[in-house]
Amino acid sequence: MLITGFFGVIALVSWALFLFALFAFVDAAIHREDAYRAADKNTKPFWLIILGIAAVVMKLFSVFSFLPVIGLVAVIVYMVDVRPAVRQVSGRGGPRRRGGRGGGSSSDGPYGPYNG
Template identity: 85%
Template sequence: MDGVLITGFFSVVALISWALFLFAVFAFVDAAIRREDAYRAADKNTKPFWLLILGIAAVVMKLFSILSFLPVIGLIAVIVYMVDVRPAVREVAGRGGRGPRRRNRGSSSDGPYGPYNG
């Protein structure tokens, strides 16, 4: 009976470890597709810095069990990227990260204070 509980526990831990690894890989790929100048414009660290940190986090999450402290440090780095850096870079570069957002400029008859109805 004890073997079933231990096996079940470690299978749940293995699933959580895989989910966290995939989360780190997603963050790494997201950081890789963003433009370099968007990181500078958002006043965040450079793109190579985040690629290095997120790459190390993904490797650590794959190699070590979630029960040790190294994957927890990697998870913190991934969460910082996803919660702080990613939204700032997306806001600067636009949703796709390929260019600035286009404003809705309205009609060609709009003046500086709104529509011209003259």
């Protein structure tokens, strides 16, 4: 009974990793190609291939294998490095200002416009 519960938890972790990779793949697919170049990151097809392979590997292989770990590293790199940069370039992830508006000019400081 304990082993059955353990493998049930492992199955849930495996599904969670697959869904995380699938989310990253879909997120990479909806951004424009030029946003990747403007953010000085690898190209959109590169990330789609890497994240697609990561999702397939996470679905097919056991969590105990090293291939899903490599896929997880690729997904984490996309989520913490590439995604914020691409979102900022495309205007979706800039800093929020009062009134719910994002963005601002390049001369804005943390408390408003800089006129120095």
